[in-house]
Structures are given as C-alpha cells and as structure tokens.
Amino acid sequence: MNESGRKLLEVKGLTMDFGGLRAVDSVSLTVHEGEIAALIGPNGAGKTTFFNCVTGIYVPTKGDILLHPQGEQTRRLNGLKPNQVTEMGLARTFQNIRLFGGMTVLENVMIGRHCRTSSGIFRSILRGSRVREEEQQIVEDSYYWLNKVGLEKYVNEFARNLPYGAQRRLEIARAMATDPLLLLLDEPAAGMNPYETSALEVLIRRISEEEKIAILLIEHDMKLVMKISHPIYVMEYGKKIAQGSPQDVRNNPRVIEAYLGEEVEA
C-alpha cells in the first residue's frame, strides 16, 4: 500500500443526475498505482452509480474521469462506451453477479481476453495457424486466471452451476483476463459467509501484490474494508463525506453518524 505511488485514476467533481435526482454530487477520488482503495457508504449512497459512471455504463452529467497509464498520455474516460473503458484498462465486477450462465467457466474468462486479441470473422473462418495459436494462447491465459482464483477444477462446467462464492471469484477472473490497470470490485463479498469472505480477502491481496495492479472496491463488509484498503472514501447521499486511512475514517464523527447503528469498529 504505497501512498507515494503515481496517480492512476483521478475522478474530479463527478456528478450524475437522474431526472431531478442527484445520485452522485461532485465526488472526487484518486487511486494510485498499487493501491487497494475502497469506497464505502450506506445503502443508496450512490456508490454503484459512481462505478457505473466511471466504467461508462452511465454518462456523467458533470466532472472528469482521468486515467494516467504509465508512460502514456492521460486519457479522459467520460463519454466513452463501457467496452472502450475496458480497453483503456478498467475492468469491473458486478454487485449482482452477471456471468454468462450458458457458457462454460473457461469460456467466461476467455471473453475477458476478447479485447486483447484480434481474430476477425474471415480469419476465424479460415482458421489459419495464427488464429489457432491465438486461440490456444487465449485458453492458456484464461487457465492462468482460473488457477489463480482457484477454479481450475470447474473449467468445463456451466457458469450458472457454480456455487455462489465461486461465481464471485469467476467474475474477478473474467475481469482480470482483460489485463486491467485498475480492477473495480462492486461489493465482492456481498452474500458471502465469513469463510468465503476471508478467502476473498486473501485473493484480493494476492492479486494486488502479484499482479501489481490497483484495486478500487465498493464494500459493505466493514471488517474487510478496514483490513485491506487504504485509502477509504466514504459517501452518503451522493456526497463524499470523508476520506483517509482506516484509522481516520473510523474516528470521523460524520462517518460514525452516517453509519449510526451499524458497526464501524473492526
């Protein structure tokens, strides 16, 4: 968790209106390289909307989303389509799991490789050696990720038949297969039992350390967030109300107020 790293994702004054409703109100946030940052807040605080704006599913009303890849020009992400955002190096998972249920576990991860490979229609029909090599490489890379998240034994199962915790991990593998610079996890521990959650904690740390990528997660599980993330950003009613180290956030009176009745200590 090195705070002195380079800025990777910089969101400035992001605002999102739905009709008359302001779901996200000028939220700014920065993720540095190698960081595990977290965005927390009570239900309906606008966290997922924030995510959807960053990943291009919604077009934000105002604000800037900037990505600073190492050694490359800064890129403005707002207005880009979700697939372009992913190509730029942001990959995400979903709060309510969205796997391709009718495809096998391996194929799900192979989809992640789509934007990093290039075989087109004609070359796929002819299936020359280059296409076959690329296919094999896709399989190898996808296996790599399945191994990493511990799903290698399920490769040829349909994704919809996986147990719940495994589905969450498959989503992470699929996102990682897109070779992201930043991984965005939308409530990865939602619905998990304590055992699965601790396994997830290990996985997130491992990905962060071994792959040297930055992670931004939205999470409800305070324990998990306090343990692994730094910095933490707190949202309430669409606004950012606090940011800082787990220690700062835990002692911030506004955060305590926002979470009144919920457990903040960990």
Add this chain to the structure above:
Amino acid sequence: MKIILRDFKKSLLISLWFMFLTFPLVVVRVNTIENVVVWRWSNLIWVAAGSFFLSYLWRYMLARRNRRRKIAEEGVETRGRLQMLLENEQLRNRVLAILLALALVFPLVFDTYQTNIMVTALIFVVLGLGLNIGVGLAGLLDLGYVAFFGLGAYCYAILNHNFDLGFWFVLPIGGMIGCLFGVILGFPILRLRGDYLAIVTLGFGMLFRVIMENWETLSSGPSGIANIDRPGLFGLEMTLAQSTTYIYYIMVALVVLTIIVTNRLKNSRIGRAWIALREDEVACVAMGIDMGRTKLSAYALGAFWAGMVGVIFAAKTTFINPASFTFMESAIILSIVVLGGMGSILGVILGAFILILLPEYLRAFAEYRMLIFGAAMVLMMIFRPQGLISGLRQVYTYKGHKTHVGVKEQPINE
C-alpha cells in the same frame, strides 16, 4: 385417491372450459351468402376428449420440468442420453460422415420429385443455419429474415433477366447484397432492445414484400418474374431431371460450407462474443466487447446466407413472386431454429428436415402444418427451451505451462 379425484376434477373443468372456448368457432359455421348455419357437434366431442387428456399430459410435463429445474439448480448437470452421445466427438464425426454419404447417393436412388423436395429441405437447412447465427447465437430475434432470402432471389432474377448474368456469377453477389442490406438495415436498429428489434425486423420483412409488389418496373409487381435460368455447367444442355440433380449437389455443397463456416465461427473469438452478448449484454460490454459491431456481424452474416440461398431458390423454381416471401416463411425458419435448438447446428439441421419433410410426406399433416408449428413453438419454449438438440459445448484443452502473456509482460509504453 384424493389426488386422482382432484386431478380428474381439474381435467374435467379444463375440458368444459375448452368446450366453451371453442364452441362458436369450431362448432358453428355460418354461411352468410346462402343463409345456412352448419352445426358441427362432433367437433365438440373431439375438443372435450382432447383437452381432457392433454390437460393430464400438460400437468405431468410441467411437474417434470419443474423437478428438473430444481435438480439443475442444485448444480447437477442434467443432460440427456442423446446429448452425451453427441458430445463424443468421434461418434459425431462418424454420424456426420454417414449422413454426408447418404446425401451424396440420394439422387441416384430416388426420383426427381424426391430430389426436388430434398432441395427445398436443404434450402431451409441453410436458412435455418443462417438465422441461427442471429437468433440462436447472438440472441437477436429477427422476424423479417425472409426479406434477405427474397433479396437474393430477386437479385438473381433481375440480373439474369436484364443483364443476362449467369447463376455462378450472381451467387456470391446475392450473398453480398444480403450482407450489405444486413449492414445498412442493421446499423440503425441493432441497438434496440430485443423485442423492439423483433417488431422492426418484422416490419422490414413486410416492407420488402410491399415494395416488390408495387415497384413494377423493377420487380414486375405481384405477377413476379418467370423464366429465370437454371444454373449452368459449362454451357451443357441439361434435362429437367439432370438440372434438379445438379442443383441438389450445389445445395449439398452449400450446406456443407455453411456448416463448416458456422461451426468454426461458433467456436471462435467472434462466436464467443455473440454468445456472451446473448447471455448478458451489460456484462458483455463491460468485458470490452463492442456491442454494435458484434451484433452487426451476426446479423449481416445471417443475411449473407439468406441472400446466397435466395439465388439458388430463384434458379431452382425459375419463377419468383412476392408471395413466396411472406411472414409465414420467416415463421417457418424461426420454428426450425427454435425446434431444432437455438445455437445448435445439428439441431437446426434436424429441425429443418422435420419441419419441411414431414408435411411433404404426410399430406394429411400438411393442412395442420402451421397450426402445429405455432403450438410447437409454444411447447418447446415451455418444456424444452434448448430445442431437440442443445448447442454443444466446446471443451478446450490446456497444454502445459506456457507463459502467461499478461499486462506485466507486455511492454505498455512504446
């Protein structure tokens, strides 16, 4: 005992209900010209008995389906016998080889009439496989698919009549035209949600017919275009029988080509993207797949096959008019895909043979053909949404530890 009685009561009520429901339409027939009413009471008995027994079957099937679903939810894969057999690649290839051999000797054994019917069936196989790309793989419900078929047919008819262009020259052009129109029409409409897309494509299908009926200078209107040349073979003179056999072999070749191409695409990077799109659009886009381009490729490729086979259709019948390209044809092609199994190549082939050959050989059945197709579509969706043969899963093998080419190994900055 109680359950038996309850079921009996239920079925009795259902039977009464359907007697009431069908009474005016099935029993009474009014002839307002001769002022007579015909009462066909015997039909009522059929309805009563039929609905009574079908209600039992319905209940049984529904219970079975729900049971299976529960089992599947618990993570146990329920695959039928046939499915398991088909997943055996060696066996599958052998079956395909036998089928191909049978297809090749068919015209030598059977007469021209039979061969002709077979050509029609093969035409629908290609149409089914083409529509399968859009509907089965990419999940784009196209109800106007017949328009592309008609486009190809008219393309050959018009080019042949006005410019005297030959079959082999127009065959690829037909495909290209289909593809081109697929892109042009698909571009604005493919971002629509699934059900809207269905309606708009339905509209396109009908527009095609209306335009062909009214644009007299181009299409000779409702009377159609006659005397279209049959396919030539180095300028040889052919009898009707020979020419039918010739077209038959052309069709077999086209079917084989279609199978190879769709099979390769299905298990390629593009095909996976289509299937992912069908499964979940939002997740698919979030994984970096360009939705517009992926949909367009599926739609246009489907249109390509329809256009090409349209050319063959025109050459086979030597006469086309707008009445050959109605919603009914689109519906038949769709039933082929649905019945056979969406996304499944073998299923679609089987579906085409069942739906085209059965009414041909069972004349009594022919009258009820569309009625049964309609019912079959409903029943398949309820009891067997995967179709007769569901799409086979590609099983990939992992060959040892090659290096992983991730972002860290790839130099980003250059």
Add this chain to the structure above:
Amino acid sequence: MDYFLELFFSGLTRGSIYALIALGYTMVYGIIQLINFAHGEIYMIGAFVALIVSGVCTIYGLSGFAILILAAAIAAVYAAAYGFTLERVAYRPLRGSPRLSALISAIGMSIFLQNYVLLAQTPDFLPFPRLIPDLAFIEPVAHIIGTPELVILITTLITMVVLTFLIKKTRVGKAMRATQQDLSMARLVGINVDNVISLTFIIGSVMAAIGGVLVASYIGQVSFYIGFLAGIKAFTAAVLGGIGSIPGAVLGGLIIGWSESFAAGYISSDYEDVITFVLLVVILIFRPAGILGKVHKQKV
C-alpha cells in the same frame, strides 16, 4: 376542404380502433414486459365471434342494432376468455424464463390462433351483416362522416372513459398500477399479482374485441388474417405513444390513423402500410421511449 375533413375523420376512426387495440399491448407490456404478439389474434377472434353470433341471428330472422350489441357483448366475453387462457397456457409457465422465450411463445401462439381460426372456419373473407342503421340527422354531412364512423368514435370514447375510470379510481386499478411500477414489490404488499396479470389480459382482450366488432361491421368483412396487420399497427401505435403509457397508446393510435389516412388519400393507397413501418423504425431509432414514455435507465 371536404376531402381533407373526410380523410381527417376516416383517420380518426381508424386511429381510435388502433388505440383500442394498442391499449391491450401497452397494459400487458407495462406489467410483464412482453409484446403480446397474439393480441391481434384476440382482436380477430372477437370479430369472428361477433360475425358468427350476428350471422346466426340474421339467418334466424333477427336483425338490427340490438343484434350488434348482443354480438359485441358475446364477442367481448369470448375475447376475454381467450385472452385469459392465452396467458395461462403460453405465458405464465414462462415467467422467469428469458424474455426471448416468452416472445417466441407469443409468436407461436399468434401463428397457432390464426391457423386455428383458418381451419375451424374458413380461409376466405366472410361478409359481415350490416347492422348499423343510417341515422337521418347525419345525412347532410354523410360525405364527410357516416353513421358507422360516428358509432365507432362514440363507442371508443365511452370505452376509454370507462377504462380510465377503472384504472384511476378503483381498487383493482390501483393494484394494476402498483404491479406496473414494481411487480415483486406489489407481491410483497399483498397484491395477488397473478390475478392482476390475468385481469390485464382480460381488459386488454375486451377492448380488442370491441375494436374487432367495430371494424368488422364498418368494413363489412372478416377473415382469419385481419388480426396480424392490425396487431402490428396497434403495436406501433403503442410504441409511438410510449409503451406502458395509456394516454400514449391513444395518441399513438390517432397519429397512425391519420398518417395512414392522409398518406392513402394524398399519395397512394399502395403505400399506406409502408408509412406505419417507416414511422415505427424512425420512432424506435430516434426516440425509443415514445412520445409520452419515460426514458428508462437500466439497472446494473
């Protein structure tokens, strides 16, 4: 000017019929997000039942406006029964299945019902007896608007007032609106969602049947095929106005009616069907939510 007025009223008449059918589409779509493809067939069955009832009556020597009302009433009952059964058989077992499945089932049902009537009755057009008497007071303006048009306009107006009352003021209407807002929430607060869905199909079917009877007596003939085109046009009307919106369906119906009538009157009747589809495509591309529809954000 008279010609314009004639077209105006003929468009209004057609449009109000499209609106009647479109209401069924819109209400069903609003609640279960399904294009009830077989809705046009319900309209056709309504017209056919009315034809059979009035045909039997005329053959047995009864005639007049009262017969039309009787025929319409029986047609409405039957349409309701068919609509109800349709939902129970073809759609309810598919709740929770992918939308594509339900849509294909709907298309299958449409094909089935069309061919059912074709086989049970006839593939030909049947003449519908003239039951609407010419009213004397309308004689001076008969070249602009005739009695049948007037009857259609008044009937649709009454039907829509009744429907609005039903939806806005009654308990059932409230339940329907709640279900449209959020089906699972409605279930949680104790609304019997299955009943509401059945009721929606019944109401939609009754309106389609009324439309069917009116058209049949106006045009004077019926065939198994009339539901298909009318269904598509009515669906277009529903989309045009904004699917799910009841005033939208009416507005959309009228727009389609007028554009067809004017296109046929001033351009050529060959292309009157084309205009609907062109409108449909243009609307869906540029404003998929329709004129009065709300833009829906997909929840992720």
